[in-house]
Amino acid sequence: MGKRVGIIGVGQTHHAAKRLDASGVELIAEAVTRALDDAELTIKDIDAVVIGNMDHFENINYVDMWAIDGLGAFMKPVFKVTTGGTTGTTVGACGYYQAASGLFDVVLAVGWEKNSESDTQAAIATCASPILERDAFAGAIGPLATEYSMYMKAFGATEEDSAIVAARDRNNALNNPYAHSRQAVTVEDVMNSPMLSYPIKFLDMCPRSDGSCAVIFASEEKAKKLCPKPAWVHTSVVRHDYTHFGDLEWTFMPTLERASARAYKLAGITDPLNEFDVAELYLPASTCGVKWMDSLWFCDHGGAPELIRKGTFNMDGQLPINPSGGVISTNPIGATALIRIAEGAWQIMGKSGARQIENVRKALCTGFGGCSWSDVMILGADLP
C-alpha cells in the first residue's frame, strides 16, 4: 500500500494579464521560491519535481527541460505531465502519487503559463479533431455557452443566477493579493457587460493570465516532521469522457458527477454540502458555478439556482466557494487547477489571510479541461 501524503508548502506568483517583468522561467522560479519559503525548506530538500503547462501557448518544446533553472531541478528527477485545462490538477495528482509511491519523499509540483505570449483561443481550437470538429468547436466559450443554455431551458436557471456567481467570485478576489483581476462588481455590472456568446457575458468569463503555482507534497513521515499543519490529501480522482465534443452529454456534466461521486466515496463524504468547509472549484465561467453545483451533488438536478439565490456559497454561507476569486479572476491555464489545490491547502493550513474561512477541516478542489473532463482532489486537516 502507498503512503499517506500531505501538502507542506504552497507558493504562487502575483498573477497578471502581462508579467512583462518576468520570463516564463522567472515566473516558475518565483512560485517555487515562495513555496520553499512557505514550507521553510531549501531546494536541497526536494527529491523530485513535476511540471505542467500547454505546449501551444508559449511554443516551448520539452518545458520540463527548459525550466530546469526555475524549478531548481538541476541534477534532480523531473518530468512533465500535461492534459490541457486540467493540467494543474494533473500536476498536483502526480506530485501526490509520487510522494505516495515511496520512491520519493518530498515532491515539488509546478504549473505555469505565460498567456500574454500566446494566442490562447487559436491554440485551444487545435484540440478538436482537424477533420470533424475544429471549425465548430473553436475556443473555450462556445461549448460553455451551449451547456448553460441547455441548463437554463431544462431547469429555469437565468442569466442573473450566473451573474450572482460572477459578482461573488470577483468580489472575493478583492481579498486575494495574488489574484489577477480584482474589481468590485455588482450583479448589474455583470448583466451589463458585453455579450461574448449568449448567455455568457464578459464578466462571466475567465481571463487569461501570466502566472505560476508550486505545491510541495510530502509522504506522511516527512510531512509530520517538516510541517506543523499539513493539508492531507484524502483522494484524487479523474474522469474523462469521449474524444469528440459531439459525443458528449451536454445537459448535465457527467464527468464531474462521476469524478466527485467516486472521490466522495473514497473520502467517506456522504453529505458534501455540509461536510466540506470550503471549495475551490475550477469554474471557467460563472455559468458553471450554477449548473455544476448539481454535478457536485450539492443538490438534485435543477436545484442549483435556488442555492445560488440563497447565498449558500458566499463567504458567509453554508459552503464558501472560491474565496480566492476563482478562475474568473485568475487564469494562468497550466497553473489554474493547481491554484485550486494550493488555495484549498492554505485554507486548511490557516494561511489564507483576508480570505481565510474559519476552522477548515475539509476542502474540495476541482479541475476542468479538455473535452469536458473533470478532476477532483479532496484535502483534509486530519489524516485520511
Next chain:
Amino acid sequence: MIYMERVAIIGVGQTKYEHGKQGNFAELVFEATSKALQDAGITRDDIDNVVTVSSDFWDGRTISSMAVSDASGAFDRDITTVEGDGTFGALYGMMRILSGSFGVTIVASHHKGSESNMNIITNTAFDPLVERKLGLDAVSSAAMQARRYMSKYGLSEEQFALVSVKNHGNAMRNPLAFLPMEITVEDVMNSRKVADPLKVLDCSPVTDGACTLILAAERQAKKLTRPAKCVWMKGVGHCSDAYRLGDRDLADTRALKDAAKRAYAMAGIDDPRRQIDVAEVYDAFSYMEPLWLEGLGICDDGKGCEYTERGYFEFGGKLPVNVSGGRLSSNPVQVAGLAGMAECVLQLRGEAEERQLDGAKVALVHGINGMCGQSHCVWILGK
C-alpha cells in the same frame, strides 16, 4: 529500502514501425492497446487507469492526449498524460500503482512523425531568445555532441558507423522494425552528410508507430495472467542535467550516471557489467549508443567505441545492445523508450523469436528527454 510492492509488465502491444503509416495516431494507439490487452489475456474491464504518452508539438494538436482517450480505453477511467519519452510514462504508471490508488494500468504512447516537421519541432526545444535563432535542432545539436565526444576521447566517425551497421543488421531479425538493412561501415561513411560529423546513416529515421504496456501490481498480475507473461519492474531512476548546451560538457554523462545509480540501487544491481544480460539503449544517433553505455557504467568513460569494435554489444556478444534494431532502425520519438521496454519484455519472456537471446534474465532499458540527452530514465527489468 522499505518494502515496496512489486509491479509487473503483463502485456505488450506494438504496431509495425513505418514511415507514412495509414490511419491517424488514435488508430495506431487503438491497435497497440488492443494487442497489449490481448497479450495480457485481459479486457478493458480489468483496467482502472491509463497513462498516455504524447506530445502536442509532434501531434500538431493541443491537448493531444484528448485525441487518444477513446483509443487507449480511457473512457470513464482515471487518465493522465506524460509528455516525453515512453520510459517516463512507464515510470509514472508504476508510481501510480505503488501509490496504492491504482491497479491495472495502461501506458500507451504514439508518434506520427511523418506528419510533422522534425527540424522545426526540435528547434522549439531550444531557448527562444538565443539558441533557437541559431537554427539548432535535434540533428545539429547531436552533431556538436558527437564532435565533442570524438575530440574528448580521440574517436573516429568509422567507430560510430559501426554502431549503425550493427543495429540496422539486428533489425533484420525484427519484423516490426522500419529499416532492417545489411550495410557496411563504408555505406555509412558514404551516405549523405547531414550535420558534420553525422551522415544520414548515423541518424535515426522519422518513424510512425505506437506501443502500449500493461502494468499490474503483483497481486493482480498473479490473478489475471500466467507467470510466464510477467516481467518485473525491478528498478528505475531518472535525472536531468542543465538546460543550455553551453552549461554542459556534452561528452559528460553525469545525469545518466545519477539515473543509473538510482535504478541499480533499487534493483540491487552492484555490478552492471556482469549482471545485465540485454540492453535497449537510446541510439537516435550512432554515437549515442557508446556514449550512453559509458554513462550506464557498462564500460569506462571513452571506452564505448572500443567495446563496440570488439563485438561486445553485438547479437551473440557479451552484452547484446539494441537487438531490436534500436532507434537507428525505427525512431517513433515518444514511443522510443517504451518500444525498448517492449523488446526487453519479449526477450525476458523468451518470445523474441528469431532474435531471442539465450538465458536473458535481467534487462536494461534507457530513454531520454530533451536535447543531447539532458534527462535520462533507466529501467531494470527482470524475470
